[in-house]
Amino acid sequence: MVFEILLYALGAVAFIQFIYYIFIFGKFSFGKPVSGKPKNIPVSVIVCAKNEAENIKQFVPLLLEQNYPTFELVLIDDASSDETRELFEEFEKQDSRVKLVKVDNNEAFWGNKKYALTLGIKAAKYEYLLFTDGDCYPNSKNWISEMTSHFTQQKTIVLGYGAYIKVKNSLLNKIIRFETLLTATQYFGWAKIGKPYMAVGRNLAYKKEEFFNVRGFMDHMKVRSGDDDLFINQAATSKNTTICYSEDSFTYSEAKKSFKEWFNQKRRHVSTAKHYKVFNRFQLSLFYFSQLAFLLLAIVLLAFQYQWMIVAGIVVLRYIFAWFSLGFAAGKLKEKDVMYWFPIFEIFLIFTQLNVFITNLFSKPAHWK
Known part of the structure; x- marks a missing residue:
């Protein structure tokens, strides 16, 4: 029963990611x-x-x-x-x-x-x-x-x-x-x-x-x-x-x-984003947490081999549509070379962002001096 709920949750966050990558980001990625x-x-x-x-x-x-x-x-x-x-x-x-x-x-x-x-x-x-x-x-x-x-x-x-x-x-x-x-x-x-x-x-x-x-x-x-x-x-x-x-x-x-300089830069950006309008904070948070949840749910379900073919199919499908969306955007912005590392970079950024959130809870980042 628990694993069944996790599988449905995986499908839900994959759907959220689909909406973001295809219908929102896609307005830029696939637009003329x-x-x-x-x-x-x-x-x-x-x-x-x-x-x-x-x-x-x-x-x-x-x-x-x-x-x-x-x-x-x-x-x-x-x-x-x-x-x-x-x-x-x-x-x-x-x-x-x-x-x-x-x-x-x-x-x-x-x-x-x-x-x-x-x-x-x-x-x-x-x-x-x-x-x-x-x-x-x-x-x-x-x-x-x-x-x-x-x-x-x-x-x-x-x-x-x-x-x-x-x-x-x-x-x-x-x-x-x-x-x-x-x-x-x-x-x-x-x-x-x-x-x-x-x-x-x-x-x-x-x-x-x-x-x-x-x-x-x-x-x-x-x-x-x-x-x-x-x-x-x-x-x-x-x-x-x-x-x-x-x-x-x-x-x-x-x-x-x-890495330290870049990490501190990210801390400043995140501390600023908390002052955005409510809707903007919500849509950014939803995107990030759907990324994190998708990764964690996929790892748990695959580790226990629960309906692993379905889980693997959802994971592959998610990475395909995300790759296409970001790939077209990378072509427009002349950044194609970074897409070869896409899954690895995304996972790294997800956990770096989590580290930034936690660090900012305990200390304030330095700004323009």
């Missing part, structure tokens, strides 16, 4: 690409950096080489202790399109990236804003053009893809990129069905009016992270949000090089 129309609207590209001197030297020139007629580059130095501010000042002297915003430590907003970004947004002279980070670079000279081409009168928020640089023979790099692929497939899929809930600040665009419509970051200013996902969670709707995932629109940054 939608090309935007070039707008040539004036754009303020905003980069907030803190102690990013080495990256700034490499990446700011790439931003200034963008093939776009009218844009300014708003460089925000958030109280850096290295040469970041000096480098920004040099760029400002050399190019009239560069505007430097200097942020000094403020007792009320000590080390708060949202405060620095607010000053940068207010300083931007154009209505359309495009964001990336100091450690990122665009994949092409058409990055601005691609991202802004998806703006319309109704669509005033554009979610982009922030990829990580591929590192040959690095298993951790592949794990990080697989997680990034899964996360993007989720937020693109939900956006496609009219339920946008997050974005990444490495590649995000919106009109300035959207920022002021929700009073900027004021409602979550005390949450140290979330300048991207918490803002989108609050401001994005089915009517004002769209996505952009053409290869020319990607940005790239360097992934964490050690």
Whole structure:
């Protein structure tokens, strides 16, 4: 009787996974690409950096080489202790399109990236804003053009893809990129069905009016992270949000090089997600717990060889539809190589996530300093 109940439970969580992968994530995975129309609207590209001197030297020139007629580059130095501010000042002297915003430590907003970004947004002279980070670079000279081409009168928020640089023979790099692929497939899929809930600040665009419509970051200013996902969670709707995932629109940054650094990064992301809207917290939790439950139920039933042919069939079917859904998404986001490891990476991430939840119960993660 107990094993029969477990078998029914396995079928139920497999069905939940089917709904997610085929009908929600599948809206992105299997959907036809939608090309935007070039707008040539004036754009303020905003980069907030803190102690990013080495990256700034490499990446700011790439931003200034963008093939776009009218844009300014708003460089925000958030109280850096290295040469970041000096480098920004040099760029400002050399190019009239560069505007430097200097942020000094403020007792009320000590080390708060949202405060620095607010000053940068207010300083931007154009209505359309495009964001990336100091450690990122665009994949092409058409990055601005691609991202802004998806703006319309109704669509005033554009979610982009922030990829990580591929590192040959690095298993951790592949794990990080697989997680990034899964996360993007989720937020693109939900956006496609009219339920946008997050974005990444490495590649995000919106009109300035959207920022002021929700009073900027004021409602979550005390949450140290979330300048991207918490803002989108609050401001994005089915009517004002769209996505952009053409290869020319990607940005790239360097992934964490050690498991400890990556684990701490995940802790920050999870601690931020608890501030999402109730429905978003529910759908994310349901997806994760259906993954965990499916794995545990399958292991128990197969270990006791209860109706093992049926159980094996459910397991194989589940991995086939999940593989297809993520595989098509990986093709669109140029991450096909991580799919060869799909079952192993998924299992590893499930238990890593569980470890993150438990760790966060006993201590708070470190944020932007």
